[in-house]
Amino acid sequence: MAAEPESEEMPTSAGEGAGDGASIPDTESIDDEGYVIGSGRAGVVRQIDHDDFDPIGTLVLIAIYMAIVGAMWIFMYFVEFLGGDLTVIG
Amino acid sequence: MRQLSPGLFLVLVAFTIPLAVEFRTVAGFFGFDLPFISMILFEVVLLAILTGVYVLGRLTPDEDTATTS
Amino acid sequence: MATFVDRYPDEAKVVQASFAVAFIALGIGAFFGLIQALHRTNILRVIDSVDYYTLLTAHGVLLALVFTIFFLVGVFTWAIAKGFERPLPDIRLTWAWFGLMTTGTVLTAVAILAGLVPEIPMSADVLYTFYAPLEAHPAFYIGLAMFIVGTWMAGADWFLAYRDWRGDNPDERIPLQPFMVLTTMIMWYVSTLGVAVAVVFFLIPWSLGLIETVNPLLTRTLFWYFGHPVVYFWLMPAYLLWYTVLPKLAGGRLFSDPLARVVFVLFVLLSTPVGIHHQYVDPGIAEGFKFIAMTNTMFLLLPSLLTAFTVVASVEHGARQRGGEGYLSWLGALPWRDPAFAGMALAGLMFAAGGFSGMVNAGMNINYLVHNTLWVPGHFHMTVGTAVALTMMAGTYWLLPQITGKTVYSRPIGLFQVVLWFIGMVFMSNAMHRGGLLGIPRRTAEPQYQNFDFAAAVGSVGEIRMQIAFGGLLLFLSVVFFLFNVAATWAEDRVDTPVDDTIPAPLSPPSGAPLILDNLALWTGIAVVLVVLAYTLPLASIVTDSGLLGSSPGFPVAISLEALAEAAASALPHVSLDAAAGLRPLDVAAEAAETLEVSR
Ligand code: HEM
Numbered sequence: 039m040a041a042e043p044e045s046e047e048m049p050t051s052a053g054e055g056a057g058d059g060a061s062i063p064d065t066e067s068i069d070d071e072g073y074v075i076g077s078g079r080a081g082v083v084r085q086i087d088h089d090d091f092d093p094i095g096t097l098v099l100i101a102i103y104m105a106i107v108g109a110m111w112i113f114m115y116f117v118e119f120l121g122g123d124l125t126v127i128g
Numbered sequence: 129m130r131q132l133s134p135g136l137f138l139v140l141v142a143f144t145i146p147l148a149v150e151f152r153t154v155a156g157f158f159g160f161d162l163p164f165i166s167m168i169l170f171e172v173v174l175l176a177i178l179t180g181v182y183v184l185g186r187l188t189p190d191e192d193t194a195t196t197s
Numbered sequence: 198m199a200t201f202v203d204r205y206p207d208e209a210k211v212v213q214a215s216f217a218v219a220f221i222a223l224g225i226g227a228f229f230g231l232i233q234a235l236h237r238t239n240i241l242r243v244i245d246s247v248d249y250y251t252l253l254t255a256h257g258v259l260l261a262l263v264f265t266i267f268f269l270v271g272v273f274t275w276a277i278a279k280g281f282e283r284p285l286p287d288i289r290l291t292w293a294w295f296g297l298m299t300t301g302t303v304l305t306a307v308a309i310l311a312g313l314v315p316e317i318p319m320s321a322d323v324l325y326t327f328y329a330p331l332e333a334h335p336a337f338y339i340g341l342a343m344f345i346v347g348t349w350m351a352g353a354d355w356f357l358a359y360r361d362w363r364g365d366n367p368d369e370r371i372p373l374q375p376f377m378v379l380t381t382m383i384m385w386y387v388s389t390l391g392v393a394v395a396v397v398f399f400l401i402p403w404s405l406g407l408i409e410t411v412n413p414l415l416t417r418t419l420f421w422y423f424g425h426p427v428v429y430f431w432l433m434p435a436y437l438l439w440y441t442v443l444p445k446l447a448g449g450r451l452f453s454d455p456l457a458r459v460v461f462v463l464f465v466l467l468s469t470p471v472g473i474h475h476q477y478v479d480p481g482i483a484e485g486f487k488f489i490a491m492t493n494t495m496f497l498l499l500p501s502l503l504t505a506f507t508v509v510a511s512v513e514h515g516a517r518q519r520g521g522e523g524y525l526s527w528l529g530a531l532p533w534r535d536p537a538f539a540g541m542a543l544a545g546l547m548f549a550a551g552g553f554s555g556m557v558n559a560g561m562n563i564n565y566l567v568h569n570t571l572w573v574p575g576h577f578h579m580t581v582g583t584a585v586a587l588t589m590m591a592g593t594y595w596l597l598p599q600i601t602g603k604t605v606y607s608r609p610i611g612l613f614q615v616v617l618w619f620i621g622m623v624f625m626s627n628a629m630h631r632g633g634l635l636g637i638p639r640r641t642a643e644p645q646y647q648n649f650d651f652a653a654a655v656g657s658v659g660e661i662r663m664q665i666a667f668g669g670l671l672l673f674l675s676v677v678f679f680l681f682n683v684a685a686t687w688a689e690d691r692v693d694t695p696v697d698d699t700i701p702a703p704l705s706p707p708s709g710a711p712l713i714l715d716n717l718a719l720w721t722g723i724a725v726v727l728v729v730l731a732y733t734l735p736l737a738s739i740v741t742d743s744g745l746l747g748s749s750p751g752f753p754v755a756i757s758l759e760a761l762a763e764a765a766a767s768a769l770p771h772v773s774l775d776a777a778a779g780l781r782p783l784d785v786a787a788e789a790a791e792t793l794e795v796s797r
């Protein structure tokens with residue numbers, strides 16, 4: 039990508055707390071005052087690389103999305119093709 | 129209680145609005161025709177719950193989730 | 198620590214200038230949006246209903262074309278210099294395209310807004326889709342042509358930068374951000390060809406009186422040939438920010454560089470051969486062609502789903518690194534207080550909702566339910582009006598410090614503003630969708646037909662109107678806060694490190710991407726072939742049906758009632774008896790039309 043090949047190593051350039059391991063940063067220092075836009079990486083408490091990362095939360099969100107699409111599709115089938123009672127447009 | 133940052137609180141407030149606006153439609157499917165005012169009441173209830181969570185989180189923060197934004 | 202403006206001061210000036218034009222357009226366009234929202238809901242009417250279309254044209258052009266595209270050229274210039282790590286080849290060329298685009302924009306805007314002043318014999322109330330038979334003053338089309346040629350020159354500028362970089366780095370992978378810029382521009386070159394032909398060969402000569410008539414279906418089809426890819430042109434800068442910046446803002450890294458490249462290549466291939474899906478109800482195009490366009494459109498779901506996965510996974514990576522746990526509660530660990538992050542995340546969420554209504558639009562059979570109703574503005578205010586516009590506003594909070602060297606004036610105002618936009622859009626867009634389902638038409642100043650009751654199952658038309666007006670007001674206020682914040686930032690003093698501008702390397706690096714992905718010539722070739730396949734037959738049949746120049750004069754025309762009455766009277770005897778009895782109604786209409794044609 040564009041910048042910083044050295045950040046492959048993920049140095050602590052992004053700020054406090056981005057070190058190795060689970061050093062939990064001081065809550066107050068990242069609380070409301072003085073937060074600078076774009077410094078989300080200052081809140082990093084652990085490094086996760088490609089092999090340790092399992093995007094299960096993404097799967098959950100996409101499953102929710104698909105469930106909504108599916109439900110709406112079935113709903114539309116009633117409205118449009120069966121002409122049944124279930125309708126929003128009267 | 130989980131501690132919410134003001135930012136997260138604000139975003140959650142935003143999320144209550146589509147819920148409140150479409151809440152009547154859902155009720156409509158089940159045959160309840162609610163008046164317009166119920167939308168406002170529902171929104172007020174959601175906001176009250178959210179504010180409660182926010183305030184409680186500030187008063188008694190959990191140790192382990194205290195770092196959330 | 199130096200940031201963009203210190204490293205590339207000349208480029209930073211061009212980016213600043215582009216953003217400035219974009220934001221001026223945003224301010225004016227949003228103001229007109231508010232007037233429209235209040236007018237068509239009959240809450241407050243400060244203009245004449247006749248002028249509604251002048252404002253609607255200005256709103257569409259200033260927001261959907263000027264704001265988005267000027268922001269795009271700014272971001273792309275930033276991405277090219279930053280990605281290739283070198284200044285642009287010749288800054289005079291850069292200023293030349295900026296100047297041409299701006300001149301064209303001014304010309305077009307003047308032509309539109311002159312419609313508000315009766316003394317000036319100039320108007321361009323043709324809406325931002327500007328196809329015949331609506332006719333504008335030539336200045337409108339000439340300005341547009343200059344604007345588009347300006348974007349072509351910008352693309353040339355970026356490709357020249359690529360050539361220089363390639364000369365020094367013969368074996369390296371194209372850095373991701375420039376890769377996105379270059380693929381987007383290839384798509385843009387392929388697709389603007391259609392609108393350029395329509396404008397240069399038909400609309401400009403027609404508006405100058407050099408040719409008498411045009412074939413409206415031909416200019417419409419050429420417009421929509423460009424009209425779908427343009428939505429991806431709006432979207433690609435937002436995607437660029439979602440893929441490369443959002444993960445970093447979230448505290449993570451891009452999940453996969455190769456996947457991002459695949460998505461952009463798919464957009465090059467599939468964006469253009471789908472335009473006919475905007476013409477599902479156009480007579481004169483065979484159903485089969487529409488069906489092919491629909492099928493291609495459904496294929497476009499693939500890159501969209503890939504994007505949903507990659508971007509959400511990258512954001513989740515950030516949340517996990519910030520200590521997030523669980524199936525859903527990791528969402529709470531994201532930096533929501535950051536307006537750049539929160540704005541983009543909300544924009545992405547709204548895009549997901551826009552995807553729902555987009556699927557309805559895309560289906561040929563269900564499109565008929567909502568075609569040309571208020572549903573459609575409801576849909577695109579979620580997509581271009583929020584996914585793109587809100588991402589651009591949010592991105593500004595991270596980009597502006599880099600190109601000015603100044604810190605953002607107020608983070609809380611920024612956060613409040615992006616959330617306000619989301620809320621306003623929930624009200625306005627949701628109500629527009631509902632109104633569309635009831636059959637309320639779009640593009641009309643007077644949507645309340647007497648003698649017609651729109652039946653609502655839940656709620657009432659009155660409530661829908663209130664929500665549109667209220668949402669429009671919130672949106673306008675959000676823009677006011679945004680512009681204030683931007684202006685106040687610009688007025689500040691420069692500091693050393695205004696923002697953390699590093700972008701961490703992707704989790705899955707570009708070395709994993711097949712080399713063929715970087716073969717831009719190949720993808721261009723395939724894209725052209727697909728376009729030829731999808732468009733040759735429809736265009737050929739449109740031209741054989743009614744000729745290259747067709748027979749439609751321009752509108753609005755001054756119709757004299759006398760001539761109309763005469764024509765009707767002379768048409769009457771042709772109505773044969775059996776036709777009048779309803780046996781051959783079509784023939785009657787055709788016959789009558791013929792007589793009209795002759796007697797005009
Ligand atoms: C202040 C925020 C906004 C408000 C209050 C607003 C409101 C409206 C309204 C009421 C309409 C007219 C619907 C009709 O009569 O058919 C409209 C049309 C439109 N809006 Fe917006 N809008 C806003 C922002 C945007 C943004 C940010 C974009 C794109 C980037 C956008 C793009 C459009 C387009 C393309 C049209 C269609 C014009 C046409 O039919 O020719 N709007 N808007």
Ligand SMILES: [Cu+2]
Nearest residue numbers: 424425474475
């Ligand atoms: Cu389209």
